[in-house]
Amino acid sequence: DGGITQSPKYLFRKEGQNVTLSCEQNLNHDAMYWYRQDPGQGLRLIYYSQIVNDFQKGDIAEGYSVSREKKESFPLTVTSAQKNPTAFYLCASSPQTGVNTEAFFGQGTRLTVV
Amino acid sequence: AQSVTQLDSQVPVFEEAPVELRCNYSSSVSVYLFWYVQYPNQGLQLLLKYLSGSTLVKGINGFEAEFNKSQTSFHLRKPSVHISDTAEYFCAVSPRQGAQKLVFGQGTRLTINP
Numbered sequence: 563d564g565g566i567t568q569s570p571k572y573l574f575r576k577e578g579q580n581v582t583l584s585c586e587q588n589l590n591h592d593a594m595y596w597y598r599q600d601p602g603q604g605l606r607l608i609y610y611s612q613i614v615n616d617f618q619k620g621d622i623a624e625g626y627s628v629s630r631e632k633k634e635s636f637p638l639t640v641t642s643a644q645k646n647p648t649a650f651y652l653c654a655s656s657p658q659t660g661v662n663t664e665a666f667f668g669q670g671t672r673l674t675v676v
Numbered sequence: 677a678q679s680v681t682q683l684d685s686q687v688p689v690f691e692e693a694p695v696e697l698r699c700n701y702s703s704s705v706s707v708y709l710f711w712y713v714q715y716p717n718q719g720l721q722l723l724l725k726y727l728s729g730s731t732l733v734k735g736i737n738g739f740e741a742e743f744n745k746s747q748t749s750f751h752l753r754k755p756s757v758h759i760s761d762t763a764e765y766f767c768a769v770s771p772r773q774g775a776q777k778l779v780f781g782q783g784t785r786l787t788i789n790p
Contacts, residue, residue: 566719593775602685604766604780605720612775620777652719656776665776667712667719 564589568653568668574676575640575647583638583671585653592658594636595665598622599650608651611636640673648675678703678769682781689757690789697752697784699767707769709750710778711741714764723765726750737761762788 566587575581587594593612597605607620611630625644630636636655640647653668683698701707708727712720724735731743741752750767767781 568719595777597778597780602782604680604782605768605778606780607777610775610777618775654720654778664710664722664725665778667721669719670717672717 566653566655566666566668568651568671570671571669573671573673575673577675578642580639580641581673583640583651583653583673585636585638585668586634587636587655587666588634589655589657589666590633591655591666592633593656594630595654595656596620596626596628596636596638597652597654599652599670605652608638647673649673678705678707678771678779680767680769680779680781682765682767682784684784685782686785686787688787688789691759692756694755695753695757695761695786697765697767697786699750699752699781701748701750701767701769703748703769703771706772708772709741709743710768710770711735711739711750711752712766712768713737714766714783716763720766723752757786757788759788759790761786 569584595610596608599605609628611617627639651671654665656665680701689695710725711723724733726733726743734740739754764783768778770776770778
């Protein structure tokens with residue numbers, strides 16, 4: 563089945579550690595996105611990528627990093643510089659930029675700092 | 677820049693009653709409009725979208741929404757709800773040009789009581 567796979571579903575991190583969240587899609591979409599969800603705040607854009615080897619900061623990029631070495635993959639690293647990383651992280655993809663259609667979402671990764 | 681306001685954080689209704697979830701937006705550019713549904717610990721699923729044409733948009737699961745440009749609103753409605761509609765609902769907009777960077781409202785938690 564075509565779709566977006568995020569792993570792991572649950573992730574625990576000690577303070578001061580970097581962690582990487584995986585996002586893979588087999589929809590042949592050009593654009594990929596990372597959102598953060600906090601209770602009562604909706605979703606906020608962290609980073610997005612419109613094409614391989616290129617990405618742009620979203621509204622809350624501080625403390626995060628990404629890479630886009632392959633069209634199918636857009637991993638997100640939560641660094642120790644992120645002051646409050648406990649949240650639900652959602653990855654999405656869309657067919658192409660410039661022609662707005664539906665964004666497809668993964669099932670999310672819940673990150674907890676312990 | 678865009679912003680989205682969902683006017684109700686929680687909406688309780690009885691089963692088989694009608695429901696309206698309200699959404700207002702502001703934007704300096706033309707936008708597309710979306711409603712997404714999220715079940716607990718899941719990703720987002722598209723309910724419906726307004727790209728152009730008829731202002732009344734029908735979506736999945738019996739939901740519909742009406743785009744009102746003069747009031748900058750995009751309210752979601754369903755004439756008769758079911759227990760299975762219990763979920764969180766997000767209104768979102770994205771610019772018509774460029775990457776599909778979604779801007780979300782804070783969400784409305786719809787609770788259906790038997």
